[in-house]
Amino acid sequence: MIPANRALPIGVFDSGLGGLTVVKEIRRRLPGEDIIYVGDTARVPYGTKSPDTIRRYALQISFFLIQRRVKAIVVACNTVSAVALRALRSLPIPVYGVIEPGARAAILGSKSLRVGVIGTPATVGSHAYKKAIQRYAPSARVWETACPLFVPLVEEGWTDHAVTRQVARDYLKPVLAHGIDALVLGCTHYPLLKDTLGAVAGARVRLIDSAEETARDVENGLRNANALNDPERAGRSQFFVTDHPASFARLGGRFLGKGLPSARRLAFENL
Amino acid sequence: MIPANRALPIGVFDSGLGGLTVVKEIRRRLPGEDIIYVGDTARVPYGTKSPDTIRRYALQISFFLIQRRVKAIVVACNTVSAVALRALRSLPIPVYGVIEPGARAAILGSKSLRVGVIGTPATVGSHAYKKAIQRYAPSARVWETACPLFVPLVEEGWTDHAVTRQVARDYLKPVLAHGIDALVLGCTHYPLLKDTLGAVAGARVRLIDSAEETARDVENGLRNANALNDPERAGRSQFFVTDHPASFARLGGRFLGKGLPSARRLAFENL
Numbered sequence: 387m388i389p390a391n392r393a394l395p396i397g398v399f400d401s402g403l404g405g406l407t408v409v410k411e412i413r414r415r416l417p418g419e420d421i422i423y424v425g426d427t428a429r430v431p432y433g434t435k436s437p438d439t440i441r442r443y444a445l446q447i448s449f450f451l452i453q454r455r456v457k458a459i460v461v462a463c464n465t466v467s468a469v470a471l472r473a474l475r476s477l478p479i480p481v482y483g484v485i486e487p488g489a490r491a492a493i494l495g496s497k498s499l500r501v502g503v504i505g506t507p508a509t510v511g512s513h514a515y516k517k518a519i520q521r522y523a524p525s526a527r528v529w530e531t532a533c534p535l536f537v538p539l540v541e542e543g544w545t546d547h548a549v550t551r552q553v554a555r556d557y558l559k560p561v562l563a564h565g566i567d568a569l570v571l572g573c574t575h576y577p578l579l580k581d582t583l584g585a586v587a588g589a590r591v592r593l594i595d596s597a598e599e600t601a602r603d604v605e606n607g608l609r610n611a612n613a614l615n616d617p618e619r620a621g622r623s624q625f626f627v628t629d630h631p632a633s634f635a636r637l638g639g640r641f642l643g644k645g646l647p648s649a650r651r652l653a654f655e656n657l
Numbered sequence: 658m659i660p661a662n663r664a665l666p667i668g669v670f671d672s673g674l675g676g677l678t679v680v681k682e683i684r685r686r687l688p689g690e691d692i693i694y695v696g697d698t699a700r701v702p703y704g705t706k707s708p709d710t711i712r713r714y715a716l717q718i719s720f721f722l723i724q725r726r727v728k729a730i731v732v733a734c735n736t737v738s739a740v741a742l743r744a745l746r747s748l749p750i751p752v753y754g755v756i757e758p759g760a761r762a763a764i765l766g767s768k769s770l771r772v773g774v775i776g777t778p779a780t781v782g783s784h785a786y787k788k789a790i791q792r793y794a795p796s797a798r799v800w801e802t803a804c805p806l807f808v809p810l811v812e813e814g815w816t817d818h819a820v821t822r823q824v825a826r827d828y829l830k831p832v833l834a835h836g837i838d839a840l841v842l843g844c845t846h847y848p849l850l851k852d853t854l855g856a857v858a859g860a861r862v863r864l865i866d867s868a869e870e871t872a873r874d875v876e877n878g879l880r881n882a883n884a885l886n887d888p889e890r891a892g893r894s895q896f897f898v899t900d901h902p903a904s905f906a907r908l909g910g911r912f913l914g915k916g917l918p919s920a921r922r923l924a925f926e927n928l
Contacts, residue, residue, distance in 0.1 A: 427706075428700070428706060428710050429699070429700050434812070434904075435698075435699060435900050435901075436900050436901030436903075436904065438901070439699045439899075439900050439901065534809060534812075534813050535806070535809055535810065535813055535815075535820075537809075538805060538806055538808075538809040539806065541705070541805075542805050542806055544806075548823065549806075549820060549823050549824055549827070552819065552820050552823065553820055556820065628710075629706050629707050629710050630706075630707030630709070630710065632707075633705075633707070
């Protein structure tokens, strides 16, 4: 018999679809866990919005998840992790972000300690990755650059397209010029661009996928708190979105790596 | 002495910055009018959202404008005009959209009655332009195509960039193949891409800018209702945005064609 708190679901949220790459990794590592996912598709994208607007949205979603009785919240969005994690850490349950795990992984495998970071304007403007990386390795050199067109290109489905390759070359050029050996994909949409980014960055540059690293952090955190659910059971996932569920279901499979169960509509006015 | 209703401001709104191209044209034609502009920058873009979400946002903004006592509302957004104009026409003041004026201008100058329309996914999915054009000219042939990357490209400032030209070639190719002689720029962001779109479409294709046509409609409507303000006075504009005013002020000048007075923050929770 598993105690009640272990049996509670994990709450995961993002501005839209990108966080599903984190759900995919959590389900791979922790198949016994139930997951409640919220994608704020009516207000996506967050990355070009201001920090106080992003914090307000993140708190609204977190209150919804807490009302649904989750045992932990995973902020599966680099933008929210970058600007709102401190505010969310005042909540009465454990909150996991995607920045720390990615920063740690970048440093652990870096020989030159020269690291590139790509993300949304809000993430890059916060310098959250640079600060996190230099907490682990104060002598590390970090170059950050904003790539605001990558999210719309992924959501357009142009993950393997000449335009996307040209945009990637333009965006990465100043960062690659510094001879980095690791590039942090600082947005949960970017794992879908891994092939394109890898081709542009070259084999010498490791690509750091924060979705994988974050799932590892969640596993360790829940294990240390003795809060993992029975790994033999089959976890279930529920999906909530703030815009129409149909388009979420249509695109979501690409991020999740398999079919998406139907999502339900969530209206913040009604909370 | 101007009667009170003539002296009231005109309300104009858009999902973000694009509607400023309409403000520019209204101020050029009607320099005596005061304008209250709302840009819903915290929830931009609308064009990839569902019709019922767009209608809800449009009603919230219209209620705000009515509380501010405007004499008319101009929906300076093709997406809202396409999916929400009927809902907004139930409001107790005149409401102007951008679809009808653009459709009319496309037909008035077309010899072949073969017309292309580009817009956001929501605008194109509504077929609002096709229906409006065929109300004026039932035998007209209309080809519509969604260009979801144009708004992020404009907001990135890449209005004259090799990537934008390649995206434009990709998007326009199927429409141009039909031998159109008019192309409706069915999004208030697109006037900033006029040079690029003109180069791709060629000199044979007239570009229809709905901002100009809409301003003409507003002038005619207010004149017929005897509701034009004194043309000799200097009209003032006020700008409200739902996200941080700083980035709006930084980018807005490009759309307005001159410097932007400071914008104020508007929070819908507080209405």
